Amino acid sequence: MNARTCPSTIDRPIKHWFRTACVSILSMWCTASASGQDIVALRNASIETMGPAGRFERATIVIENGRIHSVGVDIPIPDRARIIDLSGKSVLPGFVDPYFVVDFPLGAEPTQEPRTITVRGRGFQVPQAAGTPAAFVKIADVFDPRRGDWNSALRSGITTANVVTRGYGQSVVANPWPTVRLDMTPHLAGAGHPMIVEPNGRLFTAVTNDSASLRTVRDGLAEPRPAGQGGGRRGAPGARGGGSGDEGAAGRPAQDSGGTVPANTDATPSASPSQELWKSVRAGQQPLFVNANNAAAILYVLAEVQKTPNVQLAAVASGGDWYLCLDGLASYRVTAILPPRLDTEPRNQTRVNVPKILHEAGIEFAFSLSTAQSDYRNTLPNPLFPVSILVKSGLQRTTALEALTIRPARMLGIADQVGSIEPGKRADFVVFDADPMDATAEVIQVWVGGQLIHGE
Amino acid sequence: MCGSRTLRSSFVALIVTALLSDSAGAQDAAPKPNDQLVTNKPRVAAIVGADIHTVTRGIVRNGTIIIRDGKIAEIGQRIEIPADAEQVDARGKVIVPGFIAMNMSGLGLQARGADRNERFADALNPFDTNIKFALGAGITSGCIQVAGGGGGGRRGGRAPEARFIGIDPDEEQLLAQGSAAEWDYGESLPTCPCCGLTYLPLEPIDESPQPTPQQRRQAVIKMSWGSLDGMLAKENVFFDATGGALNGSLAQYQFRQQVARAREYLKALAEHEAAVRAGQRSQPPRSPVTDDMLRLVKKEVPLRASAESVAQIRELIALARELDLRLVLDRATEAWLIADEISAAGVPVVITPRLQRTPRFGEEDRSGSFIEMPRILEEAGVSFAVAALAEAISLNGIAGRDLSSLPLEAIFAVRGGASESKALEALTIVPARLLGMDDRLGSLEVGKDADLLILDGQPMDYRAYVEVAYVNGRRVYDRREDRVLPVFERQ
Numbered sequence: 001m002n003a004r005t006c007p008s009t010i011d012r013p014i015k016h017w018f019r020t021a022c023v024s025i026l027s028m029w030c031t032a033s034a035s036g037q038d039i040v041a042l043r044n045a046s047i048e049t050m051g052p053a054g055r056f057e058r059a060t061i062v063i064e065n066g067r068i069h070s071v072g073v074d075i076p077i078p079d080r081a082r083i084i085d086l087s088g089k090s091v092l093p094g095f096v097d098p099y100f101v102v103d104f105p106l107g108a109e110p111t112q113e114p115r116t117i118t119v120r121g122r123g124f125q126v127p128q129a130a131g132t133p134a135a136f137v138k139i140a141d142v143f144d145p146r147r148g149d150w151n152s153a154l155r156s157g158i159t160t161a162n163v164v165t166r167g168y169g170q171s172v173v174a175n176p177w178p179t180v181r182l183d184m185t186p187h188l189a190g191a192g193h194p195m196i197v198e199p200n201g202r203l204f205t206a207v208t209n210d211s212a213s214l215r216t217v218r219d220g221l222a223e224p225r226p227a228g229q230g231g232g233r234r235g236a237p238g239a240r241g242g243g244s245g246d247e248g249a250a251g252r253p254a255q256d257s258g259g260t261v262p263a264n265t266d267a268t269p270s271a272s273p274s275q276e277l278w279k280s281v282r283a284g285q286q287p288l289f290v291n292a293n294n295a296a297a298i299l300y301v302l303a304e305v306q307k308t309p310n311v312q313l314a315a316v317a318s319g320g321d322w323y324l325c326l327d328g329l330a331s332y333r334v335t336a337i338l339p340p341r342l343d344t345e346p347r348n349q350t351r352v353n354v355p356k357i358l359h360e361a362g363i364e365f366a367f368s369l370s371t372a373q374s375d376y377r378n379t380l381p382n383p384l385f386p387v388s389i390l391v392k393s394g395l396q397r398t399t400a401l402e403a404l405t406i407r408p409a410r411m412l413g414i415a416d417q418v419g420s421i422e423p424g425k426r427a428d429f430v431v432f433d434a435d436p437m438d439a440t441a442e443v444i445q446v447w448v449g450g451q452l453i454h455g456e
Numbered sequence: 457m458c459g460s461r462t463l464r465s466s467f468v469a470l471i472v473t474a475l476l477s478d479s480a481g482a483q484d485a486a487p488k489p490n491d492q493l494v495t496n497k498p499r500v501a502a503i504v505g506a507d508i509h510t511v512t513r514g515i516v517r518n519g520t521i522i523i524r525d526g527k528i529a530e531i532g533q534r535i536e537i538p539a540d541a542e543q544v545d546a547r548g549k550v551i552v553p554g555f556i557a558m559n560m561s562g563l564g565l566q567a568r569g570a571d572r573n574e575r576f577a578d579a580l581n582p583f584d585t586n587i588k589f590a591l592g593a594g595i596t597s598g599c600i601q602v603a604g605g606g607g608g609g610r611r612g613g614r615a616p617e618a619r620f621i622g623i624d625p626d627e628e629q630l631l632a633q634g635s636a637a638e639w640d641y642g643e644s645l646p647t648c649p650c651c652g653l654t655y656l657p658l659e660p661i662d663e664s665p666q667p668t669p670q671q672r673r674q675a676v677i678k679m680s681w682g683s684l685d686g687m688l689a690k691e692n693v694f695f696d697a698t699g700g701a702l703n704g705s706l707a708q709y710q711f712r713q714q715v716a717r718a719r720e721y722l723k724a725l726a727e728h729e730a731a732v733r734a735g736q737r738s739q740p741p742r743s744p745v746t747d748d749m750l751r752l753v754k755k756e757v758p759l760r761a762s763a764e765s766v767a768q769i770r771e772l773i774a775l776a777r778e779l780d781l782r783l784v785l786d787r788a789t790e791a792w793l794i795a796d797e798i799s800a801a802g803v804p805v806v807i808t809p810r811l812q813r814t815p816r817f818g819e820e821d822r823s824g825s826f827i828e829m830p831r832i833l834e835e836a837g838v839s840f841a842v843a844a845l846a847e848a849i850s851l852n853g854i855a856g857r858d859l860s861s862l863p864l865e866a867i868f869a870v871r872g873g874a875s876e877s878k879a880l881e882a883l884t885i886v887p888a889r890l891l892g893m894d895d896r897l898g899s900l901e902v903g904k905d906a907d908l909l910i911l912d913g914q915p916m917d918y919r920a921y922v923e924v925a926y927v928n929g930r931r932v933y934d935r936r937e938d939r940v941l942p943v944f945e946r947q
Contacts, residue, residue, distance in 0.1 A: 211579075
């Protein structure tokens with residue numbers, strides 16, 4: 001009981017002794033549930049697996065060691081399992097947010113603003129050099145769990161987040177975690193933080209229609225110049241062509257040899273983290289995540305990406321921006337990331353269901369619940385209210401649910417871990433008290449890694 | 457031998473890479489075809505049945521225009537319509553070339569990007585709502601102006617109407633949106649503190665020299681809504697000396713010096729090149745002036761200077777003759793007073809027929825503006841383009857003092873006695889010539905860009921609406937669909 005009330009009261013100024021008592025009870029409860037051998041069975045629930053098994057009614061999920069052991073209608077429940085009855089409730093896979101923006105303090109960030117310098121007592125404004133690209137930030141190095149609204153994210157059912165900043169860098173894949181528990185963790189910052197699932201995340205950048213941000217994309221997508229003829233020759237494709245799959249797919253002969261041949265190191269300086277990431281983006285091993293400032297920025301990025309054969313683009317933009325540049329969009333390799341909401345047509349107030357239009361045009365999309373234009377904080381505890389409106393106005397139910405779960409998981413390359421309820425995947429669930437596409441359905445429980453993080 | 461093997465082996469590597477990545481991609485998402493790159497494929501269209509005002513080749517009654525690949529393929533009365541053409545019925549309508557604005561700011565461009573001396577090509581915004589307003593007024597292309605790089609003051613024009621400011625608007629974007637209205641009017645026109653509209657100057661023209669304004673960057677952009685292809689038509693259009701940059705003897709002295717230095721440099725450069733060709737060692741000279749100045753001296757671009765009073769006009773004509781430069785006179789309000797001199801000098805002018813300036817004291821017969829000035833210029837043989845009272849589109853075009861009133865200026869020229877054909881030229885072929893783009897814009901001829909308007913009335917009738925606008929052969933505006941202007945059936 002205490003564990004449940006604690007998160008809501010901890011924000012208010014309360015007396016110290018109460019907090020101590022609360023935390024100690026919590027910690028006991030935590031250690032009990034976090035002990036790895038715990039087996040939990042969720043029974044009698046309607047389960048949207050989002051996997052090939054489809055939907056189950058009155059079914060059971062067995063969780064073991066934080067992973068899904070089995071799921072189905074008549075599956076055996078181990079004797080020592082803790083049984084939780086979810087009659088009348090619906091279970092969805094935990095939501096995956098493909099672009100979760102957090103403002104981390106980045107220290108001396110190079111800005112676009114003019115600097116003011118003082119010469120002999122007079123101040124002069126020195127404009128920043130035109131087209132200075134933003135600095136690359138590795139989120140794992142600046143990660144600070146005290147930033148970010150993790151509580152709201154959790155209560156909305158976001159169990160996996162691709163955590164980015166507003167600028168340019170490498171994301172981390174993290175599990176939102178209630179801040180009340182974070183206070184107890186001894187180490188707060190850094191890549192070793194328990195919230196971080198994957199410290200080496202994906203490449204992301206914000207783009208608008210100006211030279212600076214476009215240069216980031218252009219330089220990154222451009223093939224690095226071959227490091228002299230020697231390097232090119234050493235990248236013997238004969239050795240690689242026959243076999244070992246991963247290496248061959250990445251095959252950039254000049255680059256690979258650049259690392260091994262000392263003579264080349266001056267021509268191709270040892271690849272920085274950003275260069276490595278761009279390399280794998282160019283090879284199509286991971287998508288490029290772009291936050292487009294407006295519809296024109298989408299066009300600019302599409303034009304750049306189209307020059308490269310393998311690059312997969314995942315672009316964040318509002319529904320209105322996607323609506324504007326629909327014409328011919330289907331011919332590009334792009335996955336849209338957009339907030340789930342009804343948009344209005346430009347220059348009038350006619351409502352348009354952009355996700356539905358995108359789907360009908362054959363363009364893949366994923367929802368990002370955490371974007372500024374999404375209402376998820378306002379609609380708590382009904383985070384899927386805007387999605388249900390989209391479904392009511394014509395978007396297919398499965399498409400909508402996939403866009404919250406398995407599709408962003410695939411985009412991030414973590415679909416083997418999360419995104420659906422299948423044996424072997426991490427036990428991340430969102431439990432609703434009714435059908436999730438019922439506009440009044442409330443989130444009553446959120447499970448991450450087999451632990452009940454929110455709800456009772 | 458060695459080289460060819462390297463080539464072959466890297467080719468094998470490429471194929472392997474392609475195969476592997478293809479098979480990997482096929483499991484996830486269905487790979488999309490790569491060859492349909494172009495967002496808006498140029499289509500073949502045939503517009504049938506309208507009276508076509510070609511501007512340079514007379515009027516074709518009940519004619520047909522074939523548009524292919526963004527260009528005009530055929531114009532005439534008996535034309536076979538190609539089988540693959542989309543046929544557009546325009547019976548009873550009038551077709552004219554798209555209008556060209558000599559002064560624009562704050563549309564189609566992300567002002568923040570262009571202000572910073574960055575490439576115009578990276579700052580375009582083909583989804584700017586103001587583009588639709590411009591198209592509704594008939595403007596299909598124009599000369600956009602932004603302040604020069606490095607803190608160029610507040611003349612960057614208005615940021616595109618930022619209804620969508622991205623998923624995570626930062627403070628800067630919000631501020632830019634907030635102050636956008638303040639940026640609407642560039643140049644020296646003061647704005648009313650309560651309504652924000654420009655005061656139209658009525659007082660006599662002040663001849664005292666003004667501080668030298670910063671040179672503006674200019675480019676020709678097309679109103680190609682929704683497409684970046686072909687939106688930026690030309691950069692380096694003019695050597696800009698508007699806003700009185702050449703007023704006063706000091707400014708003119710410095711300008712002369714610069715021209716002289718540019719000439720010396722070009723001479724030294726020619727000698728250097730000749731020496732290199734002759735096989736001698738030679739150090740290339742370093743340019744003492746800007747590239748803009750070199751283009752001006754090479755006569756690649758004209759000098760564009762504003763000269764309102766008779767004295768300023770005479771000064772500039774003399775200066776251009778002395779330095780052997782091409783000249784375009786901007787805001788030539790008193791040009792009608794010395795129309796014969798301007799005609800003899802062969803200098804084109806840009807005027808705003810609705811501008812009313814009262815005469816100066818003591819020069820009542822020799823100053824001020826006059827509604828009949830377009831007629832007087834026409835009779836003297838001066839070629840003139842018209843410019844609107846302001847450069848930007850404000851308040852969704854309702855104020856009547858902004859860029860969307862451009863066609864109205866030509867209509868006022870007709871009211872003042874100019875012929876309808878000259879007034880239409882002042883919106884089309886004359887500005888095209890001034891911009892150096894008359895090979896592509898300004899009239900309806902085979903081979904030119906398919907930038908045209910389908911009007912529901914006569915071109916110089918203020919009641920006429922633009923029904924449909926084509927830019928680069930693409931249908932970019934439809935009055936019934938876009939609804940930026942009223943839609944009704946006329947009785």
